[in-house]
Amino acid sequence: MQYDTLIYNVRIASMQHNAQPYGQLSESVVALLKGVIAGVFNADAIHSLSARTMIDGQQQWLLPGFIDCHTHLVYGGNRANEFEMRLQGVSYKDIALQGGGIKSTVEQTRRANEASLFKSAAKRARRLAEEGVTTIEVKSGYGLDNDTELRMLRVAKSLETQLPVRIATTFLGAHALPPEFADNADAYIDFVCDTVLPDVAHNNLADAVDVFCESIGFTTAQTEKVFKAAQQYGLPVKAHVEQLTDSKGAVLAAKYNALSVDHIEYLAESDIPHLAASGSVAVLLPGAFYYLHETQKPPVEALRQHNVPMAVATDLNPGSSPIASLLTAMNMACVLFALTPEEALRGGTLYAAKALGLSDRGEIKPGKLADLTLWDIESPAELVYTLNGHRPTRVFLGGQHV
Ligand SMILES: O=C(O)CC[C@@H]1NC(=O)NC1=O
Numbered sequence: 001m002q003y004d005t006l007i008y009n010v011r012i013a014s015m016q017h018n019a020q021p022y023g024q025l026s027e028s029v030v031a032l033l034k035g036v037i038a039g040v041f042n043a044d045a046i047h048s049l050s051a052r053t054m055i056d057g058q059q060q061w062l063l064p065g066f067i068d069c070h071t072h073l074v075y076g077g078n079r080a081n082e083f084e085m086r087l088q089g090v091s092y093k094d095i096a097l098q099g100g101g102i103k104s105t106v107e108q109t110r111r112a113n114e115a116s117l118f119k120s121a122a123k124r125a126r127r128l129a130e131e132g133v134t135t136i137e138v139k140s141g142y143g144l145d146n147d148t149e150l151r152m153l154r155v156a157k158s159l160e161t162q163l164p165v166r167i168a169t170t171f172l173g174a175h176a177l178p179p180e181f182a183d184n185a186d187a188y189i190d191f192v193c194d195t196v197l198p199d200v201a202h203n204n205l206a207d208a209v210d211v212f213c214e215s216i217g218f219t220t221a222q223t224e225k226v227f228k229a230a231q232q233y234g235l236p237v238k239a240h241v242e243q244l245t246d247s248k249g250a251v252l253a254a255k256y257n258a259l260s261v262d263h264i265e266y267l268a269e270s271d272i273p274h275l276a277a278s279g280s281v282a283v284l285l286p287g288a289f290y291y292l293h294e295t296q297k298p299p300v301e302a303l304r305q306h307n308v309p310m311a312v313a314t315d316l317n318p319g320s321s322p323i324a325s326l327l328t329a330m331n332m333a334c335v336l337f338a339l340t341p342e343e344a345l346r347g348g349t350l351y352a353a354k355a356l357g358l359s360d361r362g363e364i365k366p367g368k369l370a371d372l373t374l375w376d377i378e379s380p381a382e383l384v385y386t387l388n389g390h391r392p393t394r395v396f397l398g399g400q401h402v
């Protein structure tokens with residue numbers, strides 16, 4: 001058997017659930033063939049294996065490629081002005097109610113053409129990729145009209161053609177109320193369900209559907225309408241829930257077997273059994289908690305007790321979380337939400353994949369995609385312990401060294 005690549009003399013943090021921290025394996029050789037992990041072998045096997053390319057890992061740590069499972073990285077303009085307003089005490093909610101916030105980015109995104117949206121999104125995606133992110137989820141939600149929502153999703157998908165990353169797209173038409181539907185949220189939800197979503201589905205532009213279920217977003221009744229429409233097109237759902245209030249969005253999401261419930265700072269512990277039953281992933285977004293100067297933390301210990309998988313993502317967006325660094329988000333998840341470094345790293349690999357409904361990546365195991373990163377560190381914890389701008393020494397995407 002000739003492999004494409006053998007990576008040997010490495011310490012492997014597989015992120016599998018085994019008895020070892022970080023899923024560490026005793027093996028130190030990984031064989032890649034046709035874009036997937038073909039096998040994992042002990043050191044002495046190297047003498048009986050052959051491959052076109054042999055890479056000495058020099059005792060560095062090999063991890064699965066990182067997965068950022070929640071971003072809004074396609075958008076026009078920026079909101080630095082609102083950052084200054086918030087620093088002067090104006091709340092995120094008040095800015096939104098004054099017509100700023102998401103609505104302000106919607107105006108700038110509608111004005112931006114596909115080329116300029118691509119250029120700015122590619123810069124953000126490249127920053128994530130430089131830290132070893134190999135899969136990025138990208139949402140729409142700054143168009144709120146048919147043309148711009150579809151343009152955002154096309155731009156998101158086209159990132160794969162220019163960058164060494166895989167893209168998962170999510171339709172988030174139900175992100176905010178556009179001016180054309182001011183004070184008529186129900187009519188806008190009908191427009192999302194009856195006009196935009198069908199167009200998105202017919203053009204295969206989304207892998208999932210998301211809703212901002214919140215006091216300043218959409219109600220659970222409106223959210224459920226979008227979920228039902230998504231089901232009609234065979235699209236899985238996820239939702240921004242309990243970010244600012246306990247609206248019981250997580251309970252509704254669990255009823256629809258949502259891939260994930262995201263933010264969840266105000267998730268009631270009594271609602272967690274619903275998530276344990278549905279298998280939904282709890283996606284923690286510490287960047288938004290940090291930027292909005294939130295005080296209410298997600299119920300991490302209760303999620304742990306109920307064995308609800310927790311993912312960590314950047315929520316990269318121009319308002320509540322302008323962070324293009326998954327390592328920083330992982331550090332914040334530890335410092336602000338008391339995740340362990342192992343939970344944070346598994347939250348940016350295996351459980352991030354689960355939050356996207358992807359079982360082909362996120363751990364080092366035969367049969368999984370050969371999306372891998374190599375790090376010159378003494379222990380995996382270093383990656384989330386220091387904010388020192390870690391960069392992988394090597395990145396593999398589908399077995400190709402990128
Ligand atoms: O402020 C923005 O532009 C997006 C904020 C982002 N969207 C959402 O539903 N929750 C968030 O934190």
Ligand SMILES: [Fe+3]
Pocket residue numbers: 070072240315317
């Ligand atoms: Fe978000």
